[in-house]
Amino acid sequence: MTALEQAAEREQRLLMRTYARQPLTVESGRGVWVRDASGQELIDLVGGLAVNVLGHAHPAVHRALAEQSQRLVHTSNLYYTSEQLDLAELLIGTAFPSRVFLCNSGAEANETAIKIARKWGRVHKQGATSIVCADNAFHGRTTGALAATGTERYREPFEPLARGFIRVPFNDLDAIASAVDGATCAVMLEPIQGESGVHPLDRGFLGALRHLCDEREVLLILDEVQTGMGRTGAWWAHQHDGVAPDVMTIAKGLAGGVPIGAVLAAPRADVLEPGDHGSTFGGGPLASAVASAVIRTIEEEHLVERAAAAGDHIAESVQDMASQGAPVDEVRGRGLMLGIGLRLPVAREVAAAALEHGVIVNAVGDRTVRLLPPLIITHDEVDEAMRRLGNAFASVAS
Numbered sequence: 001m002t003a004l005e006q007a008a009e010r011e012q013r014l015l016m017r018t019y020a021r022q023p024l025t026v027e028s029g030r031g032v033w034v035r036d037a038s039g040q041e042l043i044d045l046v047g048g049l050a051v052n053v054l055g056h057a058h059p060a061v062h063r064a065l066a067e068q069s070q071r072l073v074h075t076s077n078l079y080y081t082s083e084q085l086d087l088a089e090l091l092i093g094t095a096f097p098s099r100v101f102l103c104n105s106g107a108e109a110n111e112t113a114i115k116i117a118r119k120w121g122r123v124h125k126q127g128a129t130s131i132v133c134a135d136n137a138f139h140g141r142t143t144g145a146l147a148a149t150g151t152e153r154y155r156e157p158f159e160p161l162a163r164g165f166i167r168v169p170f171n172d173l174d175a176i177a178s179a180v181d182g183a184t185c186a187v188m189l190e191p192i193q194g195e196s197g198v199h200p201l202d203r204g205f206l207g208a209l210r211h212l213c214d215e216r217e218v219l220l221i222l223d224e225v226q227t228g229m230g231r232t233g234a235w236w237a238h239q240h241d242g243v244a245p246d247v248m249t250i251a252k253g254l255a256g257g258v259p260i261g262a263v264l265a266a267p268r269a270d271v272l273e274p275g276d277h278g279s280t281f282g283g284g285p286l287a288s289a290v291a292s293a294v295i296r297t298i299e300e301e302h303l304v305e306r307a308a309a310a311g312d313h314i315a316e317s318v319q320d321m322a323s324q325g326a327p328v329d330e331v332r333g334r335g336l337m338l339g340i341g342l343r344l345p346v347a348r349e350v351a352a353a354a355l356e357h358g359v360i361v362n363a364v365g366d367r368t369v370r371l372l373p374p375l376i377i378t379h380d381e382v383d384e385a386m387r388r389l390g391n392a393f394a395s396v397a398s
């Protein structure tokens with residue numbers, strides 16, 4: 001039995017069947033490279049689904065983990081720790097004037113944002129509770145976040161879910177304007193929808209939405225769980241539009257692979273009081289210290305700017321593949337959050353062929369190949385990854 005067959009057999013016996021895994025057993029990683037159980041070296045353009053912003057085994061992550069775990073791993077939120085406070089200060093410095101709540105995942109961050117919106121509606125808008133969100137949105141798998149999620153297939157088996165979520169088409173300001181009424185406390189969106197296949201909000205949309213939210217007195221919640229941490233070529237995707245949300249949720253790359261989530265609330269939305277919310281592990285010293293190290297490293301290594309440049313380089317290379325016959329329709333997204341839209345429903349075949357050719361990409365549905373590489377990817381690594389992806393396209397087309 002190969003290592004892959006053994007892993008598949010053990011999974012069958014041991015794990016709930018929640019994941020459809022790719023035929024790959026990852027043994028180790030360094031930078032943008034991972035090694036599988038057979039010793040093959042692959043370039044990882046998925047980066048743990050937008051988590052490994054510093055790639056694999058980055059010395060800054062290793063050092064923070066080692067140093068912090070020697071001093072203090074956990075204390076609970078009954079006490080102060082400097083690690084949590086340092087992280088909050090760094091985060092606010094990258095974003096907008098706000099206060100921070102730290103948690104453990106994207107779904108948990110969105111649950112927190114939903115509670116903030118509902119409490120805000122109770123305090124400031126005569127008990128308004130409804131939240132306008134988008135078709136095809138993805139906000140997480142917990143029951144509140146799932147209620148805000150657009151994909152019927154994810155929600156339906158678990159109903160009844162929380163009430164009060166109104167869905168409108170993505171990128172449709174008129175639909176939001178029609179849906180917002182006296183009972184609405186918030187509009188909740190991703191600046192670029194990731195799980196639906198990398199679909200960005202139109203340029204200028206967020207500015208107009210910010211105006212609408214102010215005029216109609218509702219909170220603007222942005223889910224930057226996937227778009228954040230510099231990935232799109234700005235610390236936070238909304239910064240491209242020069243506007244700020246009232247509430248922003250973060251997770252994924254925040255601690256470079258150590259589980260963490262966060263919510264930032266502007267003064268207007270800062271309504272939670274003692275007893276309203278909490279988390280045993282949230283903002284623990286270990287995850288907080290690593291997250292601070294990740295933020296400092298992104299700044300020191302200019303990774304926000306590098307993400308923008310590497311993303312342009314990838315997009316141009318994919319366009320070249322298209323002109324040489326790859327079945328590529330368009331490249332969507334920004335920076336290092338890219339969706340290659342295909343002319344044919346072969347995304348899964350391309351992802352499987354890519355593995356054979358030593359590059360990891362992610363198929364979303366039949367027609368999108370998603371790329372979420374580590375922000376540290378170099379020019380030469382992009383060239384090598386694109387050469388491999390080009391070969392994968394060629395093998396599927398032939």
Ligand SMILES: Cc1ncc(COP(=O)(O)O)c(C=O)c1O
Binds near residue numbers: 107139140
């Ligand atoms: C935009 C967005 N929000 C929320 C989540 C959920 O995050 P988590 O899996 O950490 O709960 C995801 C995960 O893919 C996401 O992409």
